[in-house]
Amino acid sequence: xxxxxxxSRRPEDLAGIFEIEKWEPEETLxxxxxxxxxxxxxxxxxxxxxxxxxxxxxxxxxxxKWGLVPSWSKTPEGGARMINARAETVHEKPSFRRAFATRxxxxxxxxxxxxxxxxxxxxxxxxxxxxxxxxxxxxxxPADGSVFAMAxxxxxxxxxxxxxxxxxxxxVTCSVITTEAEAAPLADAPADGPHALADIHPxxxxxxxxxxxxxxxxxxxxxxxxxxxxLTPPPTGLMRAFPVSTAVSSVRNNGPExxxxxxxxxxxxxx
Numbered sequence: 001x002x003x004x005x006x007x008s009r010r011p012e013d014l015a016g017i018f019e020i021e022k023w024e025p026e027e028t029l030x031x032x033x034x035x036x037x038x039x040x041x042x043x044x045x046x047x048x049x050x051x052x053x054x055x056x057x058x059x060x061x062x063x064x065k066w067g068l069v070p071s072w073s074k075t076p077e078g079g080a081r082m083i084n085a086r087a088e089t090v091h092e093k094p095s096f097r098r099a100f101a102t103r104x105x106x107x108x109x110x111x112x113x114x115x116x117x118x119x120x121x122x123x124x125x126x127x128x129x130x131x132x133x134x135x136x137x138x139x140x141x142p143a144d145g146s147v148f149a150m151a152x153x154x155x156x157x158x159x160x161x162x163x164x165x166x167x168x169x170x171x172v173t174c175s176v177i178t179t180e181a182e183a184a185p186l187a188d189a190p191a192d193g194p195h196a197l198a199d200i201h202p203x204x205x206x207x208x209x210x211x212x213x214x215x216x217x218x219x220x221x222x223x224x225x226x227x228x229x230x231l232t233p234p235p236t237g238l239m240r241a242f243p244v245s246t247a248v249s250s251v252r253n254n255g256p257e258x259x260x261x262x263x264x265x266x267x268x269x270x271x
Contacts, residue, residue, distance in 0.1 A: 001084050002150065002176045002205040004248070005112040006033045006139070006259060007042060009147065011061055014108050017147055018044045018213065023061035034254045035109075037083045041066045043154060043174050045105040046217040057219055066107075068175035069157040070095045076157060076171055085153060087179040087206055087231040091224060096175065099153035100227065102219045106208060107176055109148040110259070111141030113248055114201045116194065136265040137248050138200055142207075143187035143240040151177040151206040151216060151231075177231070179206045184236035192264045193243060200241060209234050 008031035011023055035041060043064050046057035068082040072094075085096045115135035142148055154174040162169045181197040181204040189195040197204050208216055208230075215221060216230050242261040247253045 001178055001201065001203045002112050003037065003083065005035045005107075005148075005150075005205075006110040007031070007035055007108060008033060008110055008256070009108060011042070014042065014044070014061055014147075018061070018106070018108070019059055020044065020061045021059045022049065027061075027063040029063060031256075032254065033110075033256055033258045034248055034251060035066070036251045037067050039066055040064065041107060041174070043105040043107050043152060044213075044217065045103075045154060046219055057217075059217070062172070064105075064154055064172050064174045066175075067173055068095065068099070068153060068155050069171055069173045071098070071155055071157055073157060076159070076173075082175055084178045084203075085175045087151075087177050090153070090177060090231070091228065096153055099155045099175075101222050103154050104216050104219075105152045105154045105174060106213065106217065107150040107152045107174065109150055109205075111139050111148050112150075112205055113137050113139055113244070114204075115249070116200050135246075135249070137244050137246060138194065138241045139244045139259060139261075140197065140200070140204070140239055140241045142238055144238075148205070149208045149210075149213065151208050153177065177206045178203045179231070179233050180204075182233065182236050182239070186240055187237050188240035188242075190242055190264070194241060197239060197241065206231065207234050207238070 011028055040063050043062050045062060046059055048055050049058050066083055069076045082095055090096045090100045115137050117135050152174050157171040159169055181202055183196050183198040185195055194200045212230055243265050246266055248258045
């Protein structure tokens with residue numbers, strides 16, 4: 001799954017990486033090292049501009065809320081539960097299939113966090129004596145330092161209780177697509193820790209390599225078979241994972257220190 005990630009790149013940098021044609025300075029977000037569900041996040045999408053006659057899609061950097069609210073939903077409360085969409089079923093689930101057909105996006109990230117239950121806690125669980133679990137967070141990121149381009153979907157939802165000119169009438173929300181975690185060895189695995197992403201968690205965000213960005217974002221591509229081919233995982237061996245401070249477990253904590261690589265798991269959270 002993807003329940004927390006880091007996104008520190010500024011819009012000027014993202015504009016160059018993704019060849020952004022349009023972004024609004026007033027939508028600038030501060031670097032966020034502890035992105036949690038329901039926060040506003042950057043997404044890259046191809047869509048015609050409003051109030052412009054030319055229907056050609058334009059590559060945009062937009063600020064959306066993380067947690068997809070389906071267009072048919074009566075209220076937006078369920079968005080916090082729809083932060084992820086499974087690659088295996090995204091084409092058929094009522095909450096995601098319409099967005100998958102024509103409203104695909106990319107969520108730029110430095111990488112994502114995932115928590116591993118410590119060996120001591122796993123042993124206690126086996127013995128039936130588990131108390132409060134203590135988990136070690138790991139940060140997963142491209143080994144070459146490039147952007148982690150997470151495949152995503154976005155959707156529009158209208159609040160029928162508000163007038164057309166109200167600033168909260170329209171909600172634009174998004175979700176991250178996840179896939180089965182890689183079982184192949186990591187590019188750089190910690191000596192005392194997981195050696196594959198599957199050792200950390202059975203799911204992971206679907207990372208899109210640059211050769212897939214244009215096809216993924218193109219709203220004109222709606223053929224189910226063609227879109228399904230874009231959901232295949234990237235080549236193995238592109239990622240590294242390392243332990244970070246348990247401070248990231250609290251959404252109140254935020255800052256570059258959360259990405260500091262530890263020499264090993266914190267005490268009491270041995271892998």
